[in-house]
Amino acid sequence: MGHHYVPMATVQPSRIQYSQCVVLLVFLLQFSSLQLPSLGYDIQDKYFINCGSDTSVRESGKVYAGESALKTNFDSSYTASNQSAVSSPLYQTARIFGKESWYKFNTEPNGTYLVRLHFFPFPPPSNLSSATFNVSVPGFWLLQNFNATNATNNNSALVKEFYIQITSPGLRITFRPLPSSFAFVNAIELFLLPLHLIVDQVARFTYGISTPKLSTYNGLYSRVLETKHRLNVGGQTTNDSLLRKWIPDDTYLAYPENAHNSSPYNDIKYRAKVDSDGPNANLFTAPTDVYGTAKVTKNMSTNASDVEYKLSNITWSLPVEKNTDHFLRLHFCDFFSLQTDLTVFNLSIYDAHVMAVNEDGSVPSVLPTPYYYDFVVHSDDSGFMRVGVTPSASGYIHFAFLNGLEIMRVIESSTSVPPDPVDSNSKHKLLVVLGSVVGGLVLVVVVVALGFLWHLKLSKEKPFENSNWLPVLVTAGGSSHNRLTDLTSQGSPLPNINLGLRIPLIELQSATKNFHASQIIGKGSFGNVYKGVLRNGMIVAVKRSQPGSGDSGQGLLEFQTEIMVLSKIHHKHLVSLIGYCDERFEMILVYEYMEKGTLRDHLYNTTFPSLSGEQRIAICVGAAKGLHYLHKGAVGGIIHRDVKSTNILLDENHVAKVSDFGISRTGPLEHQSHVSTTVKGTLGYLDPEYLRRRKLTEKSDVYSFGIVLLEVLCARPVIDSSLPREQRNLAEWGLLCKNKGILEGIIDPSIKDQIDQNSLRKFSETVEKCLQEDGTDRPTMGDVLWDLEYALLLQRGVHGSSYSSVSTSLQLSNVRRLPSFSTPSEVDDSSKVLNPAA
Template sequence: MDKLQLALILVGIISAICCFSAAAYTPADNYLISCGSSVGTTVGQRVFVADDSGSVTLTSSHSAAVRAPPGSTPGFDNAALYQTARVFTAPSSYAFRISRPGRHFVRLHFFPFASQSYDLAAASFKVSTQDAVLIDSYTPAKNGASQPVPHEFLLDVARGTLIITFVPLAGGLAFVNAVEVVSVPDNLMADSARTSRGQQLIPIALPLQMAYRVNVGGPAVAVDNDTLWREWTKDQSYLAASAGIVTRVLAYNGSLKYLAGEATPDDAPSIVYATARELVMLHTVDQMTWQFDVDKQPSSYLIRFHWCDVVSRAPQLLSIDVYVGSHTVVTGLDLSTIGNGTLAFPYYMDFILDSSDPSGKIIIYIASSSSMKKNSSAYPGPILNGIEIMKMHFSSGSVVVIEQSSARSKKQNLAIVLGSVCGAFAVVSIAVALVIFLRKKEGKLLPSPSQSPSSTPWMPLLNRFSLRSRGPRASGAGSPSFTVDKDMPGAIPVGGSSAPSYRFPLAMLQEATDNFDESLVIGAGGFGKVYRAVLPDGTKVAVKRASPESRQGAREFRTEIELLSGLRHRHLVSLIGYCDEGDEMILLYEYMEHGSLRSRLYGGAATAGRALSWAQRLEACAGAARGLLYLHTALAKPVIHRDVKTSNILLDGGLAAKVADFGLSKAGPELDETHVSTAVKGSFGYVDPDYARTRKLTAKSDVYSFGVVLLEVLCARPVVDPRLPKPMVNLVEWALHWQGRGELDKVVDRRIAAAVRPQALTKYGETAARCLAERGADRPAMEDVVWSLQFVMRLQDDSGLDFSDVNSLNLVRELTPPLDPRQSTSHENEAGGEGEGVADGEYTDVSMRGVFWQMVNVGGR
């Protein structure tokens, strides 16, 4: 045994000890299921329980437990896990109770053995959760699988129950040997990553599917030696052989120095960071190369590089260049600079390959900076400690969900169905009789709208609007028109538009958009494209149609309809209707002539020469703030938007701002609670860092995002722009730097700089800075933001108005909006109806508490 092998063994032993001593992370959810087994199965240091033990719910009566023939799993790692399987002959699922929503590893184990009753190699099936298709088509016979095949996924589970469904394809069968559902730390994939498309930074999107996990230069790592039970393979089989290349493996016997904010023992085992492969610097070859086989269908991949400088004797000696195919990841990487002179500290870097090569190869090159090659003997060669490659957006198929109720026996099902039908019939009969009686009594019985075959049971506000046919029109006789019954209590005509939240027939929308003609597209987003359209009655609308490949689905569609059907405000975009025929998910909104606030800030062909003035920008910010205030205060529980950004603030014909896109909105905490724990959603650059870190959502998360909007409106530049010099890349950091120095005027958009009064800019900057406080508790409520923006507008409009003038009671009265809507009186409601219960037709913008606080504490604002 040579010294290197001895060193590796020693490092492995030390690392294993350190791994267990550092394994402080305890998963909230830790399901280990041995499928088809009747007893627990011990695998290493873990025990997989039987799938009929009660720890999970098996939702199928069309399944069978099968066992592999003796001797069919010789020499396999974790062979005991593959000796049994659960076979499904009809769509079936496992349901897991999730105690803590968030990121989870889901691992599915497959080994296609042949039992007496089933040949698992002939299986063909798909696997999905409620929100993602994990495997669109798995056929062991086509894949030539004769070895155990584990599939690992990283999901963001936002529900209280995770359902994993197995669906046999083409009359075949499905199977699984084992299932793992394990919580992972929130920060495992919390950061953004560089991308091959222009080196911009984008957030890492889940789900991810593991393709490779490699310990470069070190031994294979078993699952028991990883705090998150991951398996790491050796790198030799991927290392490209090339004439003249010389590498050596390194083993570090010292202590690793974990730095705050950098890699942790949960990101990779210490054995990965304590071993590495180094390129011996010769003049013939100046790079190491690894080659990985991936799908030939171009896909996006997240590649994580792990480093730990275990080769340098002093700082600033190591310099590393990294390339993926023809893309540059980083050049001149000096780990000691990142660690402020520290060596041997674990570090990782993420890179997103937007589209893999059609050849089905991912090639990674590690080289040394050209400045170091001139005197290569004086410097160590470039190193790499570990590689992880994860596939992104791995399937666009439709999800299948088999709910838990299907697990009941036929007799239970029959009894429950009969009981439910009888009970429902009785309740419906009574309800119908009561409604008919009351409507006849009032003399206002309305005709029932005709429903499409795709009618859903959650049609909002159906009973408040009627479908009437009008006389002949230019569009044709009898064209349907969707109108509000003005005699109905609480009915709200919104700007003369069609009645909100009504189901529209698909044929009408196809005609209005010329069968969704591309020339009518006025925008596009994660949900799909937005088309300009005119309804038969002449109403202009914006039609948002879900695209088949959209990663936003029915949940966002339903959220938008249910939310906007119950909320009406002049600073919220009104939902006119929707269509859900067949597989279509289409939303209709009032048409906003001037598009998004973002488009008017940055301009383009459509807005050339029409940049918003400073006064128009202030008015737009104040209007958007009023819309958010209404969301936060109109209902018993606040509605948190979660995606406040300039592209979701739209401008109507009069440049009035309206908040739009409520697909990610979520109900806030109850009165006796401080927050809602939920998965992090939003847009990169606008997401509240406190929410991203703790996953605790409050209305103050919207306040942070709105603070980013305030800076974007003032500076008219993107929130994150990697093309700029490093200090300017992040708008928030850049603008707050100048705000802290009292020189915010240096970053104002030059097109409006001359029009901005110093007093107004000072107050505006203070307002934005307070919204962007690191802790949510230190940020103002939205009502205070509205008040501050109104004050800014007065400071801008009135020559000579100063902060001291806020002590004037007359000024305070002029600035004070009406009372809180939740305290409005009955006669106010009668005056305006829902959403129009105050004299000027708006809901309140500030409470009297906020006004009083502002009067006595002006300096703090």
């Protein structure tokens, strides 16, 4: 496979005069000093900025100059000094912005630049950890709803790094505080990178289809790349000549027992020129410390009949953003093999075969020469990217290795980024433009007048004391823009949205104190959840998506699905949708307020009081009722597809309600056994059969709910990489303990003495049935509900202490399983004898 797809240009000779040759030579020398790093590339010192200070400091061998030499717009800004002791002089000061502010840098056009932003949140009195803000460059959001609090956990700075292709002779970096907040930065780095360090055209790897494929991805230069991971595989922390930090890979290994670190190798042969375009690496691609160390598979068998090496694969699992393109670079340097016996092994991404490394003839002819492979990969819903190397069965050498790994998020351009203001030296150009569009201004005046009248009308409906609203983007079509209307106008198929549930944005601003930080009751990948009070006095939860989350279409689809599902169903154990808002590029959902938060909030790593054993079983019964209604009570049947403890909410009486239907699907029809669909869900809760076969059934929800039951019983995360390998996956560990008869050993100590042994036995049997590998062996949600109600009765001692006598009594005719409901109305709990959760 070719790594890059850049055509080579040819130059035809021509006759020129001697004097012309001299002029041309001088020009080429001047040009090469700016554009050809191969003739002596060095990092410029011009844009290493010590923000919040006019004093220069030295850090990591570089001088960070004071910011006074830059062109800036610092209205309503000030500086702060760090009162605590820190090792780096960079984090002694910070520039703090009370409103939109920017730095302006002079840059050479048509080059790739590296931008680093340093954030170190000072402790009080400055309290920079409370800042929430956006950062942008023209056309791109670098950071959105950014908060640097995670940097304070280890008393180190949070450094954000971006690769940006600049086509103009300047770059403006703008800091935009969110309402009622501020922005800050401690240091900025910006410098030109060597040619071809990142290229415009690479390979795209597509998985999740019957035959994974490689194709061409064009246009990396038209995107921004954000560094997420840079690993020195098999080595230690090191810095390279571009001041990039490479860290060890050990914490990301899925099966550490399969790998070992190679002995360091120092004689790395960089044979590629600095300005060459891969696959051969040059001294700026990665340092010797990276190419001279590696992770290597254990059990390097040379016996073709021995299959042990096939199991000795190495897999890295790295956290990434969900459903987003990522640039992946894999570094190799084969210092293990003889030239005639080059190691061939398999590369996989998301467990799908990509290619046989070293088999395509692109590896350098002289070893050990470093090389690399580039891919663009779209991440799945798990929040992790899995990369693996596996020994090949062919050839004489059976092992695999990797030297380095980089992952960068691909940031798409966004029309929601406000354009930069026009510089004063360009105002004369603006006058010319204005003169040519006088006729258009008339139309603009009309639109503004209509907008003013509309705003005046809304203001009369609801006056506000606080007029300092969030910046809301408005298109030429007017301020009533909404995504769902847009989708319909474009001719896309859209089911009937319940427009009667639409709530004006201005009312939600009032309800949440203009989305003030003090009203936040939850945060997630979707954005923030705010507590609000509507004009009628109803307390609600307002879930507001992050700006730009609907640009890809996936966020809009989940927004639409949530409205469609919840506007058609109603049940005591499903969270009710109060309304939604899709004005002005917003996607907001309004739910009934659940005072006690999520089930997960009450199980572990929490300040909430511990739930009793009886409360936990009753909560599980309530959640099972909601899921059973989804499967059998809603028209057509609905599969939730993301059952987990954070999607089970509790009201003031600890009544459980299932929430978050953004990725739910209508269940299979009567003549279908499953729904074929892309795998979506949460790592740790995913049905392995669904993950393997891409076939979704109601039993997929049953499996996920079984994980929740085990989580409730043990009060620990479903995936905990800090534990020994056999204990990391809660499902595997729980079933192993049950089979060994030691399940009581992993039960939450706070409830161990509370649980009736017969109830525990029934509860654990239910868990085991839910977690069967084959979906056909799992019970229906109705059966699960019946079993849980049974366990609750045992816990309450309704039928005495004899397990067998209770089992016999519950088989009598006066106890029956839940019926299936054919209408989307709420289940009437009085329709059955067993009613422990009523």
